[in-house]
Amino acid sequence: xxxxxxxxxxIMRGVVLDMAAAQPRYTLLDENFSSRCSSILGLKIMNxxxxxxxxxxxxxxxxxxxxxxxxxxxxxxxxxGNDCDHRWQxxxxxxxxxxxxxxxxxxxxxxxxxxxxxxxxxxxxxxxxSLPPIISDRYFESFSRTMSTVERDNVLGWLNGCVxxxxxxxxxxxxxxxxxxxxxxxxxxxxxxxxxxQRSYRDLFCEDGIHPNAAGxxxxxxxxxxxxxxxx
Numbered sequence: 001x002x003x004x005x006x007x008x009x010x011i012m013r014g015v016v017l018d019m020a021a022a023q024p025r026y027t028l029l030d031e032n033f034s035s036r037c038s039s040i041l042g043l044k045i046m047n048x049x050x051x052x053x054x055x056x057x058x059x060x061x062x063x064x065x066x067x068x069x070x071x072x073x074x075x076x077x078x079x080x081g082n083d084c085d086h087r088w089q090x091x092x093x094x095x096x097x098x099x100x101x102x103x104x105x106x107x108x109x110x111x112x113x114x115x116x117x118x119x120x121x122x123x124x125x126x127x128x129x130s131l132p133p134i135i136s137d138r139y140f141e142s143f144s145r146t147m148s149t150v151e152r153d154n155v156l157g158w159l160n161g162c163v164x165x166x167x168x169x170x171x172x173x174x175x176x177x178x179x180x181x182x183x184x185x186x187x188x189x190x191x192x193x194x195x196x197x198q199r200s201y202r203d204l205f206c207e208d209g210i211h212p213n214a215a216g217x218x219x220x221x222x223x224x225x226x227x228x229x230x231x232x
Contacts, residue, residue, distance in 0.1 A: 004045045005069050005124070006034060007058050007115075008078030011132065012049025016213055017206035024207070026051070029214060036221035041228055046072070054083045054103050055111035062118045070122040077115060078129040081210065083108045084173040088143050092151035095158045101169055109176055116184050128181055128188040129224075131174045132216065133195050135202055136166040138209025187231075194223045 006012055014032025018025050038045040046068060048061055058079055062069070069075055083103035091099050103111070119126040140163040144152045159165045174192060181188035195201045195216070204216035212220060 002043050002073040003071060004043055004074045004076060005072040006045055006047045006049065006076040007061050008049040009053040009082050010049065010051040011081065011211060012047065012078040013051065015051055016211055017208050019207055029217060031214065033217040033220035033224065037224050040225050052082055055079045055108055055115065058115050059111055062115060066122055069119060069124050072124045074127050075119045075124045076127045076129060079112065080131050080173045080177060084169040088155055091158050092147055092154050095154040108173060109180065112180055116186050126186050128177055128186055130177050130188060130190050130192045131170065132191055132212055134167060134170050135205050135209035136163045138207060139166060142208040189224055189227045191220050191223050194219055
């Protein structure tokens with residue numbers, strides 16, 4: 001049985017927003033895309049996705065899990081969604097200040113480059129995942145829910161009155177992944193397009209606008225499995 005080590009954020013881990021609870025809360029989806037791929041393809045997947053992970057966290061995991069990576073046939077990377085995010089509360093309190101993404105783009109590129117190189121040095125084959133899209137209006141409502149009216153208006157003003165501007169950073173970092181794939185000659189599985197191809201792709205996301213729901217995870221799993229059949 002082939003072994004895959006996977007690193008990434010909460011989407012890799014299978015985190016979903018449970019709206020059925022008395023108070024909405026994040027929980028783990030048993031049938032997440034990683035577990036579905038493991039079952040369908042007959043692979044053992046060691047999933048080290050963590051809520052809030054960025055490429056910086058990925059580099060620390062690379063150091064911690066060298067032995068496991070060295071014994072893996074493939075190492076799947078899913079980073080970028082948290083790297084391109086902003087510290088919205090800081091913006092709310094100081095909308096006139098200079099604010100950059102959590103991981104500036106040049107650092108993101110350098111750190112992803114280092115991740116791929118480190119995996120190759122350990123003898124495993126790196127495979128990248130692109131980012132699923134985000135639902136900007138839902139995400140804005142999610143992170144601004146606990147803000148005061150003034151703070152919320154400050155963030156909206158910083159976004160030039162349009163929450164869709166949130167997608168600019170997300171798209172920019174996602175494009176960089178495809179550039180890195182070509183530059184580093186590293187396989188990338190496009191999980192962005194299958195979402196955008198759906199007429200009602202909003203239905204594939206949780207109410208927070210950033211985490212795919214159960215149907216979204218099924219779509220990701222199907223996409224990965226269709227791709228993997230050519231390599232496994």
